[in-house]
Amino acid sequence: MTDAFIYDALRTPRSKGKPGGTLNEVKPIRLLAGLLEALQGRHNIDTALVDDVIMGCVAPVLEQGSCIAKAAVQSARWDESVPGVQLDRFCASGLEAVNMAAAKVGSGQEDLVVAGGLESMSRVPLGASGGPMFADPEFVLGHHSVPQGIGADLIATLDGYSREDVDAFAMESQRRAAHARDNGWFDRSVVPVRDMNGRVILERDDFIKPGTDMQALGALKPSFAQMGALGMDDMALARYPQVARINHVHTPGNSSGIVDGAAAVLIGSEKAGRALGLAPRGRIVATAVLATDPVIMLTGPGPAAKKCLAKAGLGVEDVDIWEINEAFASVALRYMRDLGLSHAVTNVCGGAIAMGHPLGATGAALVSIVLDELERRQAKRAMISLCVGGGMGISTLIERV
Numbered sequence: 001m002t003d004a005f006i007y008d009a010l011r012t013p014r015s016k017g018k019p020g021g022t023l024n025e026v027k028p029i030r031l032l033a034g035l036l037e038a039l040q041g042r043h044n045i046d047t048a049l050v051d052d053v054i055m056g057c058v059a060p061v062l063e064q065g066s067c068i069a070k071a072a073v074q075s076a077r078w079d080e081s082v083p084g085v086q087l088d089r090f091c092a093s094g095l096e097a098v099n100m101a102a103a104k105v106g107s108g109q110e111d112l113v114v115a116g117g118l119e120s121m122s123r124v125p126l127g128a129s130g131g132p133m134f135a136d137p138e139f140v141l142g143h144h145s146v147p148q149g150i151g152a153d154l155i156a157t158l159d160g161y162s163r164e165d166v167d168a169f170a171m172e173s174q175r176r177a178a179h180a181r182d183n184g185w186f187d188r189s190v191v192p193v194r195d196m197n198g199r200v201i202l203e204r205d206d207f208i209k210p211g212t213d214m215q216a217l218g219a220l221k222p223s224f225a226q227m228g229a230l231g232m233d234d235m236a237l238a239r240y241p242q243v244a245r246i247n248h249v250h251t252p253g254n255s256s257g258i259v260d261g262a263a264a265v266l267i268g269s270e271k272a273g274r275a276l277g278l279a280p281r282g283r284i285v286a287t288a289v290l291a292t293d294p295v296i297m298l299t300g301p302g303p304a305a306k307k308c309l310a311k312a313g314l315g316v317e318d319v320d321i322w323e324i325n326e327a328f329a330s331v332a333l334r335y336m337r338d339l340g341l342s343h344a345v346t347n348v349c350g351g352a353i354a355m356g357h358p359l360g361a362t363g364a365a366l367v368s369i370v371l372d373e374l375e376r377r378q379a380k381r382a383m384i385s386l387c388v389g390g391g392m393g394i395s396t397l398i399e400r401v
Helices: 028-043 068-075 093-106 137-143 148-159 163-182 214-218 225-239 270-276 301-312 329-339 362-377
Strands: 005-011 052-056 084-087 112-120 200-202 259-268 282-291 321-324 381-388 392-400
Touching: 005 028, 005 270, 005 282, 005 362, 028 068, 028 112, 028 259, 052 068, 052 093, 068 084, 084 093, 093 112, 093 259, 093 282, 093 362, 093 392, 112 362, 148 225, 148 329, 163 214, 163 329, 259 270, 259 362, 282 301, 301 329, 301 381, 301 392, 321 329, 321 362, 362 381, 362 392
Parallel strands: 052 084, 052 112, 321 381
Antiparallel strands: 005 259, 112 259, 282 392, 381 392
């Protein structure tokens, strides 16, 4: 095995993933191709040296279909020898692409891979790809496949997180994200999105709401109480009969935001770095993926992180920064409880509650955030974890070089 090094990690800013959002005018192919162009231009990469481009996309249909990764490679005018592939592991897609690239490089099969993901949720809406997990009545009823928000509320009920607990977590996410953005902590990795004439459309994350307070959060209505009353709660409780009823605490204010965004990570061997004249910024130490109960669905991150640590031969105390995708506040709170973590070292720049969750891109975008933060702090290791549809969990351990 050879080391899989991270030579760079870029992302677009994130913006509201609905009509009227700043990035709604940008086609998904250009959202991704613009990042590839920026990556090539930043390092003057001979793109003929790139063995593959792997991109996560949770709704690979319509404008994101027909292997958007290969289309973006062509749109970016990369060498015609460069292939592309898209994958879908729900919310883990972007990090799965990174892990797959690391496996290819680590095994020696390939030397240089670009991995990442994209999601234009304003142009290809959430759920556009359909599928049995959430859209086939026979599957849904047979497997008690409830919406993720029901699972998030069930976690809060089981663990005893109140509405005030999840709202307080959300408010801190907003505060940290605004502080990181406004102090330039994201500037190294965020690439402005431009139109065909080179005019900047969006330069910084604009989904963050720095004025958020507990009063505003408290005024929001629960998002999943109504669908729970229509039978989804009963399906979940059939699996968890010890719970009398589900306490619906999640709202748009303490759940991940629907946004547009893309991310790209340059991963290669030491030999590839020498050929490009690049010094590595990080090393992928270990990766892990697993599945837990698919009904509650969102409890996989903690076990995945523990599996990743075991593969690396390390303990919780050996990791400096922890990053859990804030799909819902209760997911992050459960993750910290599972691993015995302090919030002081978890999601130190905020998370998806504040910045949004561009499904296929988020995992790869988190690579840029933790890598920048490791360098800013002169720290050594960071763990990235995400909950995933179907009860899966994924983790990646990164070490600063």
